[in-house]
Structure formats: C-alpha cells, structure tokens
Amino acid sequence: MNIYVGNLAWKAKRQDLKDLFENFGEVRNVFIVRDKKTRRSRGFGFVEMAIAEEAEAAIEKLNNTVFLERTIVVNEAKPKDENEDGDVYDDDSDEDEDTDPDQDS
Numbered sequence: 400m401n402i403y404v405g406n407l408a409w410k411a412k413r414q415d416l417k418d419l420f421e422n423f424g425e426v427r428n429v430f431i432v433r434d435k436k437t438r439r440s441r442g443f444g445f446v447e448m449a450i451a452e453e454a455e456a457a458i459e460k461l462n463n464t465v466f467l468e469r470t471i472v473v474n475e476a477k478p479k480d481e482n483e484d485g486d487v488y489d490d491d492s493d494e495d496e497d498t499d500p501d502q503d504s
C-alpha cells in the first residue's frame with residue numbers, strides 16, 4: 400500500500416521516514432517529493448509498505464502526530480497523473496542534491 404505523508408519538516412530525510420514506518424512493518428520504498436528546479440523538499444512524500452494491514456496500522460497511529468517538530472498528515476495515497484505539476488518524485492535526491500535526475504549513474 401502506498402501512503403501519503405504530508406506536512407513534513409524540510410529537514411526530513413528518506414531514512415527518517417523509513418525508520419518511523421518500519422515500526423509498523425516492512426517498508427518497500429520511501430521518497431520525498433522535491434521541486435524540479437530548486438530540489439528543495441515540497442514538504443510531503445510517500446511510503447510504500449508491503450502489507451496492507453501494517454500500512455493501515457501505521458496510518459491510524461501516525462496521522463496527526465508530531466514528527467521532527469511538525470504535525471504530520473498520514474493517509475492512503477490517491478492516484479495522481481504522472482508528474483503533472485513539475486515536481487520531482489525522487490527517492491535519492493536528499494542524499495545528493497547535486498545529482499542530475501535525468502542522468503544515469
């Protein structure tokens with residue numbers, strides 16, 4: 400199940416979210432949405448969990464809780480048209496912000 404996490408602190412990193420959600424089960428993927436031009440966090444991201452029941456428990460327990468000094472919004476992600484707003488959906492960009500997302504490593 401894919402989970403939306405909103406109102407993230409700018410300092411939040413992939414590993415921070417992974418650590419938080421792993422308390423509820425297996426995390427398959429984590430990414431934080433970044434602005435395409437500035438590469439700055441847009442303040443939200445997504446966590447993919449392997450088992451729906453674990454994801455639902457995480458949503459129930461984490462929604463409206465404080466994480467890194469911000470009250471986060473956590474709910475099931477809704478489908479969205481692919482990259483319609485120019486955001487970068489990049490799960491590694493917070494580790495190396497100088498990397499060109501269009502260039503293979």
